[in-house]
Amino acid sequence: MKTVAILLCGGSSNRMQGITEDKVLSEILGKTSAEHSLLAFEASGVIDSYLVVYRKGAQLAQLKELLPPLTSKEIRWTEGGFERQQSVHNALQSSPDTTDIVLIHDCARPLIHPESISRVYEAAVKDKVAVLGHRVVDTIKQVPATATSPRQTELRDLDRNRLWAMETPQAFSFRLIKMCYEKITEEGHRITDDTAAASRYDYRVTVVENHHPNPKITYPEDLALAELLLQQRDAGR
Numbered sequence: 001m002k003t004v005a006i007l008l009c010g011g012s013s014n015r016m017q018g019i020t021e022d023k024v025l026s027e028i029l030g031k032t033s034a035e036h037s038l039l040a041f042e043a044s045g046v047i048d049s050y051l052v053v054y055r056k057g058a059q060l061a062q063l064k065e066l067l068p069p070l071t072s073k074e075i076r077w078t079e080g081g082f083e084r085q086q087s088v089h090n091a092l093q094s095s096p097d098t099t100d101i102v103l104i105h106d107c108a109r110p111l112i113h114p115e116s117i118s119r120v121y122e123a124a125v126k127d128k129v130a131v132l133g134h135r136v137v138d139t140i141k142q143v144p145a146t147a148t149s150p151r152q153t154e155l156r157d158l159d160r161n162r163l164w165a166m167e168t169p170q171a172f173s174f175r176l177i178k179m180c181y182e183k184i185t186e187e188g189h190r191i192t193d194d195t196a197a198a199s200r201y202d203y204r205v206t207v208v209e210n211h212h213p214n215p216k217i218t219y220p221e222d223l224a225l226a227e228l229l230l231q232q233r234d235a236g237r
Contacts, residue, residue, distance in 0.1 A: 003101040003121065004174070005047045006091045009034050009063060010055035010080030023217045024107040025062055028227050029234075033217060034063060036110035036230075038070050044117035047103070049074040051095055053087045088194060089185055092178045101125060102177060104194050105169035106216065111229055113212035117169060120208045124171035127206040129198045131170040134210050136163035164207055167214050170194045176203065 009024045024034045031039075034052075041047045052067065052075060054060045060077065068075055078094040080087035088104060095102060101124050105112065116132055123130035140163055142156040170193065180197040191197055195205050213229045215222060 001100045001125065002096070002098050003046055003048050003103065004095050004099045005041045005050050005169070006088070006095070006102060006104045007034065007037060007041075007050060007052045007107050008080070008084065008087055008091075008105065008168075009059065009107045010053050010087050022059060023223075025059070026217070026223055028110055028223065029230050032066060033110035033226075034107045035066055035070060037105060037107040037112060038067055040112045040114050041103075041105070041117055042071055042073075043114035044121070045114075046118055046121045047073065049076070049096070051076045051078060051091050053078055053080045053091050055080050085184070085191055089181045092174075092181050095174065095178075099174040101171060102174045103169040103171045104177075108217045109168055109214050110217070110226055111212070111214050111233070112169065113210075113214070116208075116210050116212055116214065120169055120171045123206045123208050124173065127204070128173040128176055129195065129203050130172075130206040130208055131193075131195050132167040132210045132214065133164040133207045134167065134214075136160055136165055166193055166195065167210055167216075168193075172198065 025032045028036065038050065050071065050073060052063060054063055054077060056079065076094060078090050081090055092102070101121065103117065103121060120130050120132050139160060140158045142158055143150045143153050172194070177194065177198060180201050183201060184191060184197050189200065199205060215225060217223060217226060
């Protein structure tokens with residue numbers, strides 16, 4: 001089984017309010033988010049090679065300086081697109097044809113745990129489509145699609161017991177997800193995560209419950225939370 005980890009580093013960081021120009025290059029306890037992510041995949045023991053998706057500009061040079069010293073495995077590089085969907089499509093097209101399993105991870109999730117990577121990988125080997133996720137604990141309400149500003153709007157209750165928040169990595173049979181992305185692109189559909197590509201063509205998804213914190217860095221305060229959680233994890237070793 002040849003397994004490739006696609007590491008997405010091309011996000012825009014628009015919601016970081018100017019605190020950082022590149023959240024995957026932001027340091028957390030002395031290492032960037034991208035470094036933390038790659039090291040977790042290395043520790044999982046299931047990856048044969050990496051494909052790093054970068055954005056235009058100086059980011060590529062920085063990533064090439066930081067990531068190769070962390071692994072003896074091959075790292076390929078591909079430029080991302082304007083949106084995440086395009087970036088993943090580019091990465092799948094650039095992956096070796098000999099790939100059997102691909103794990104797609106957003107490097108804005110630096111706390112991903114090696115055990116979680118191994119578990120979602122094993123699920124993909126068995127079931128072809130798998131995703132890390134966690135149960136939703138908040139009460140979630142749905143507002144009408146036309147409600148641009150939810151003032152005095154109608155709220156619809158959703159059954160919390162049936163709601164899961166999706167995380168990354170998401171893991172797939174390489175041929176299956178590549179075919180799905182090619183169809184998505186040809187037909188002009190828009191998706192926000194990779195399981196949506198598989199679900200659109202009626203492939204069932206195995207959800208692997210993640211027992212480790214795996215938040216995504218989106219806002220400035222998320223950097224402080226990630227640092228705290230990493231400190232707690234290191235202290236518990």
